[in-house]
Amino acid sequence: MNQQIVLKNRPEGKPSENDFEIQEIETGEIKAGEILLESKYISVDPYLRGRMRDEESYIEPFKLGKPIESMIVAEIVESKNPNFSIGEHVIGMLDWKKQQIHTGEDLRKLDKSLAPLSAYLGVLGLTGVTAFLALDKIGNLKSGETLLVSGAAGAVGSIAGQIGKIKNCRVVGIAGSDEKTEHIKEKFGFDAGINYKTTANITKAIENACPDGVDVYFDNVGGEILNAALQNINKAARIICCGAISIYNSTEVPTGPRPEGILIKKSAVMQGFLVRDHIQDFQRAIEGLAGWLKSGKITYDETIIEGFENTPKAFIQLFEGRNTGKMLVKI
């Protein structure tokens, strides 16, 4: 039997496994022009939390009782579409189903010989492309500047930090354990790491780790760490608001110190970045990342959870910081 995972309840605060339901379904028969896909790797990402709310956003909310969708790498197991052959691998925004029928529209074929299939969901996928394009479009890093990255051991943050090193910047990462802060220095070449969970005064810790101030802050978390970063920005600093995992589960509108005073004082810019606004630049980003990957200038981590039925659990673990690098489910 085929299976799908649907949104059962809209989560209140942190999502729980009860908010999801695994259902047995019929796959059906493919018609002319269609293909049958078997999911191989499912990407779970913090931004999916936003789609679980019943509110207007940049992308429409998930419907109750319908499958969640995210980026998935799948193999073609049946084809009545001349453009796709059995055994080929594709990537696209697909339903959380073990198997699904598809027209092939908006799917991109993957070359297994260039990189492992899972890399197309991480360093060569939306997370790598996000790090690349956010720094390209907003960061505008100059040699010798200081880049501060939160969520530094995560899928986006670890790539952002390595791009900072390629651009000859001092790179400081904030993460949630000593293991992670050590790891980002050893594996990704960060110059310093701050464990926000054991640091009493994050503002002061950033000041110490960034003696020349912060020129670019790549924010994946929002909230109090963003406040602390703002206290340390230089004139003309760029704050990339790429994610806000610390507030995604808030049930009330979170408050904090007003930013407008410091933005004025420092002529600083704070800009939201959504990778889907930059589809025209994806190919350039993927080529740039693939080049660095090939030459060994960047590397990546994956946290892979096995088993389709564990997809909700993998998603929930994102909010517990249980992943290092890209969180994936392998079927």
Add this chain to the structure above:
Amino acid sequence: MNQQIVLKNRPEGKPSENDFEIQEIETGEIKAGEILLESKYISVDPYLRGRMRDEESYIEPFKLGKPIESMIVAEIVESKNPNFSIGEHVIGMLDWKKQQIHTGEDLRKLDKSLAPLSAYLGVLGLTGVTAFLALDKIGNLKSGETLLVSGAAGAVGSIAGQIGKIKNCRVVGIAGSDEKTEHIKEKFGFDAGINYKTTANITKAIENACPDGVDVYFDNVGGEILNAALQNINKAARIICCGAISIYNSTEVPTGPRPEGILIKKSAVMQGFLVRDHIQDFQRAIEGLAGWLKSGKITYDETIIEGFENTPKAFIQLFEGRNTGKMLVKI
């Protein structure tokens, strides 16, 4: 006798006249290369409040017991400098003194035949240039977009709104009285006005006045009006943080709803603007404004308080919204 106005106490919260002191002083004799200036018009501006705090900012704090300085239009009444003649008028960052000795450095000569002297402190001065360059550098207004302006009856806001009309935008202004909201429509061509003092729900009022949403928000006030504006921004909106008069007198760090969520959702940019960072563009801005002034495309208001000794009072009245347009003191 000559007089000067010094900062006596650093204000706590809203400044009071007790924070200033008028002192009788000797003028002294001018030496070779120097000129004697007589102040004609003194500009009082909200940003001066920031310099009254004893904290590092983009410009050094005023010293206790020393004269305040701001932009002043002065007449040359004595000269031992061959570059300046008696009867000429100049503008520059000068002390709050009736008369002062100066080397002439960093002073700019004014042409009384082009515009009234007071205009060089307003529409052709820092406030006009601020409106022009903030819209030029950050606003990037496109025909048909909606521009929302707070402090719309003020010196910067009234010029910003008129530039919005020149760019074929829908322009909505927020101000603190029905007289002001009527005035900005009648005199400056705003399409709609919102009296924030009598409007129970500013967010809803902005939504009603901006049926296509807000593309550019020119913020002169910060605080709750900024929150309300953020609730109404369109995709790729630009929020110009130009002033924050509503929080300048705060004794504690003011808090408010966190902006990062909405900045991400809307791919919006929130950018601080300090006119002094753009000195290389001043001439272009002044020429642009002077052209529009001459062709009748822009006009301006002044609130002129008479008497040197009333300068502190004029400054304090800024925070009471007692001015329409540029607040000046005439000596």
